[in-house]
Amino acid sequence: MTIQKLLIANRGEIAVRIIRAARELGIATVQVYSKADKDSLAVRLADESIEIGPPQASKSYLNQATILAAARTTGADAIHPGYGFLAENAEFAAAVEAAGLIFVGPTAQSIRLMGDKVAAREAAAAAGVPTVPGSAGRLDSADAAFALVEKTGFPVMIKAAAGGGGRGIRIARSAEEFHHLMPQAQAEALAAFGDGGLYVEKLIEGARHIEVQILGDGRDVIHCFERECSLQRRRQKVWEEAPSPSLAPAVRDRLCSSAVALARAVDYRGAGTLEYLYDDRSHEFYFLEMNTRIQVEHPVTEMVTGIDLVCEMIRIAGGEPLRIRQDQVRVRGHSIEVRINAEDPAKGFLPSPGTISALSVPAGEGVRFDSMLYQGYTVPPFYDSLLGKLIVHDKDRPSAIRRLQRALAELSVEGLATTKTLHQALARDPDVQAARFHTAWLEPWLETHAASLGTVAPSPTAKVAQ
Amino acid sequence: MATQQIFSPLPGIFYRKPAPDKPDYKSDGDTITEHDTIGLIEVMKSFNEVKAGAAGKILRFLAENEEAVMAGQPIAEIDV
Numbered sequence: 001m002t003i004q005k006l007l008i009a010n011r012g013e014i015a016v017r018i019i020r021a022a023r024e025l026g027i028a029t030v031q032v033y034s035k036a037d038k039d040s041l042a043v044r045l046a047d048e049s050i051e052i053g054p055p056q057a058s059k060s061y062l063n064q065a066t067i068l069a070a071a072r073t074t075g076a077d078a079i080h081p082g083y084g085f086l087a088e089n090a091e092f093a094a095a096v097e098a099a100g101l102i103f104v105g106p107t108a109q110s111i112r113l114m115g116d117k118v119a120a121r122e123a124a125a126a127a128g129v130p131t132v133p134g135s136a137g138r139l140d141s142a143d144a145a146f147a148l149v150e151k152t153g154f155p156v157m158i159k160a161a162a163g164g165g166g167r168g169i170r171i172a173r174s175a176e177e178f179h180h181l182m183p184q185a186q187a188e189a190l191a192a193f194g195d196g197g198l199y200v201e202k203l204i205e206g207a208r209h210i211e212v213q214i215l216g217d218g219r220d221v222i223h224c225f226e227r228e229c230s231l232q233r234r235r236q237k238v239w240e241e242a243p244s245p246s247l248a249p250a251v252r253d254r255l256c257s258s259a260v261a262l263a264r265a266v267d268y269r270g271a272g273t274l275e276y277l278y279d280d281r282s283h284e285f286y287f288l289e290m291n292t293r294i295q296v297e298h299p300v301t302e303m304v305t306g307i308d309l310v311c312e313m314i315r316i317a318g319g320e321p322l323r324i325r326q327d328q329v330r331v332r333g334h335s336i337e338v339r340i341n342a343e344d345p346a347k348g349f350l351p352s353p354g355t356i357s358a359l360s361v362p363a364g365e366g367v368r369f370d371s372m373l374y375q376g377y378t379v380p381p382f383y384d385s386l387l388g389k390l391i392v393h394d395k396d397r398p399s400a401i402r403r404l405q406r407a408l409a410e411l412s413v414e415g416l417a418t419t420k421t422l423h424q425a426l427a428r429d430p431d432v433q434a435a436r437f438h439t440a441w442l443e444p445w446l447e448t449h450a451a452s453l454g455t456v457a458p459s460p461t462a463k464v465a466q
Numbered sequence: 467m468a469t470q471q472i473f474s475p476l477p478g479i480f481y482r483k484p485a486p487d488k489p490d491y492k493s494d495g496d497t498i499t500e501h502d503t504i505g506l507i508e509v510m511k512s513f514n515e516v517k518a519g520a521a522g523k524i525l526r527f528l529a530e531n532e533e534a535v536m537a538g539q540p541i542a543e544i545d546v
Contacts, residue, residue: 036534055534056479191487342510351510353477381477382534385510 003027003078003102003318007071008042010082011061013372013388014294015042018080021310030074032067034060036380041372048074055382061085064092068099078102078317084384087293088115104317106270106292107218113266114290118161118199124287127265129258132277132286134201142182145200149178152202158182160189161197171203204286206438207277209237210244212259213301215312216268217322223256224305225331227297231426231442233349238419238442239426240297241336242304245397245435246280255285260326262287271298271313277439296339296389299370303335303393334400335393338408338426340371341385344417345446346454353381354416362410366393366403369411379416387418397435401427417454425452470520471540474529478509480516480541482531490531496524504542507535522546 006022007030008015019029019042031046036055043049050070053060060066062085071079079096081087087105094108105111114120118138121131133152138161139145149156155173158181170185172178182198190196209232213224228244229237247255259274273295275288298309307324315323343349355378361369371388373379379387392407394400405427411420426432429449431441446453474480482490482505492504498518505516522544529541 056532058532351476351512353510381509382479383510 003314005030005074005076006078006080006104006314007032007067007074007076008046008082009061009067009079010085010087011037011040011042011372011383012386013370014082014296015040016045016372017370018082018310019045021308021314022080024308025311025314027314030070030076032061032070034382036382039377041374041377044374050074055380057085057383064089064095068095068101071096071099071101076101078104078314080104080314081293083293083296088291090115102317104270104314106268106272110266110268111292114272114292116161117159117289118197120289121199121287123266124262127258127262129262129287130285132201132204132288135199138197138199140197142179142186145182145198146175146178149175149200152200154178155203155205156200157203158185158198158200160185160193160195161199162189162193162195204277204279206281206440207279207286208244208246208437209275209439210247210255210278210285211273211275211295212256213295213298213309214259214263214268214272214274215307215309215316215322215324216263216270216272217316217320218267218269220322221260221263221268222322222324222326222329223260224301224307224309224329225256226252227300229297230437230439231432232439233442233446237297237339239336239338239423239432240300241334241397241400242300243331243334244278245334247278248283251278251283251285258285258287262290268292270316271309296386297337299368299389299391300335300337303366303368303391304331304333305329306332333393333395334397335391336397336400336404337389337391338404338423339386339419340388340390340411340413340423341419342379342387342416343385343419344454345419345422346450347417349419350417351381351385352417353379355379356413357415358412359414360410360412362390362407364407364410366400367391367407368393369407373413387413390423398433401433421453425449468546469525470522470544470546471528472504472516472519472542472544474507474535474537474539474541475516476507476509476514477535477537478507478514480529480531480533480535481506481508481513482527492524494524494526498522498524498544505529516541518544520544520546 005028029046031049086092090108090112096103208230229240231239368391392403
């Protein structure tokens with residue numbers, strides 16, 4: 001192992017997760033923190049900690065120069081970016097390496113390639129991975145775009161080539177709508193991203209979100225099977241599981257092989273996830289994008305395969321070759337993760353920062369709780385609302401849902417509102433139990449089930465101003 | 467004329483403009499109505515408008531753009 005001291009350039013539950021992995025590998029840890037995170041669990045657990053600025057992420061967790069200076073000051077020889085913040089910033093990955101440090105992740109080149117939607121799509125097509133029917137590359141003229149959608153048919157999505165996270169997406173259901181929306185989308189993309197390049201793809205309605213976990217060492221690549229994350233609100237995943245309950249075995253083989261083919265084609269190094277849309281009526285899958293980092297929902301894969309993904313990515317970054325052969329990766333049982341956010345589901349998911357006055361954490365067979373919480377901790381309002389993830393594992397999906405219900409009943413977070421009640425309502429829903437859902441299923445469900453999401457009746461005035 | 471303060475309804479980051487490339491909602495000296503938006507508070511990545519709550523004239527802002535604020539912290543002073 002060449003890594004002696006790892007700096008964690010992140011916060012919250014993932015920082016805690018990385019500290020635990022590093023410690024098990026015998027690596028010392030340095031936790032960076034903003035003024036607002038001085039009392040965080042990650043700071044308490046790390047061997048050393050160092051302040052990097054004010055609460056605003058733009059001035060602390062996104063400040064590359066300060067983070068690099070913190071690594072120099074503390075003598076860290078590697079940086080783990082976690083997810084979000086600088087995790088998929090190619091410039092940062094390059095700067096870390098230029099400073100003579102190890103970036104726990106892929107090369108800057110891989111990040112750049114996969115961060116450009118059009119380039120990623122071209123790489124996928126070249127590796128024989130199916131993509132959603134649409135433009136083979138960026139479109140700079142409305143006429144070229146229209147010629148294309150006449151072939152794919154409607155509805156279509158118009159996306160900004162430089163966009164991300166659902167930003168800048170428009171849906172056209174007819175030629176008329178398309179002619180109306182295309183110029184708007186172009187102007188908006190130019191204003192928002194400084195790049196008016198667009199691409200167009202067919203909207204697959206009623207599709208599921210399925211993603212494949214891969215590990216690569218820059219030479220060889222293996223997959224660790226898939227996760228299904230179809231339950232989403234505002235394009236944010238709320239409930240994830242492994243394996244997917246909707247994939248036929250033959251389709252699973254093809255899907256996972258396609259992910260390996262694409263990752264191999266780009267000599268991928270580290271942990272990565274290839275996201276797909278899956279149409280369970282036609283059994284067709286379509287590559288969406290690749291995330292070049294560890295994901296929030298990685299634990300469900302760890303539970304069913306027994307592979308510690310965070311440890312493996314640190315080992316790979318330290319120069320070790322892959323230690324696991326593809327034929328050694330097996331799925332055992334079923335795992336579900338639910339995101340416990342500081343949001344009030346009975347009040348339109350109003351953010352709910354505050355102080356944890358009492359905490360009771362579920363335990364027992366097949367239960368894992370990855371969180372940043374402790375009693376007396378004050379959850380700051382400056383970052384995302386994820387407090388922790390409740391993960392369960394059992395022999396099959398119905399058992400895992402029962403175990404989830406048992407664990408949720410044991411979980412008690414007092415002092416602020418959480419999404420626990422949402423997950424309790426989902427776990428008892430017949431459609432969720434039968435895995436009859438797709439990526440657009442949850443939002444209408446929330447509208448009709450608002451009353452079941454809290455002990456307090458939802459008030460019509462208590463809506464989040466967005 | 468009496469001086470009154472506008473308080474932040476939530477803890478978070480205060481913004482004086484709707485987007486980084488847009489002008490400020492309001493400037494010192496502007497006349498405002500009760501329903502005017504004077505800024506945004508970002509709480510856990512969700513953006514919430516701050517309303518003036520009273521009609522009058524803005525004397526000065528007490529919180530800067532992108533400042534971290536606590537719930538109940540005064541962010542502007544108005545003459546009503």
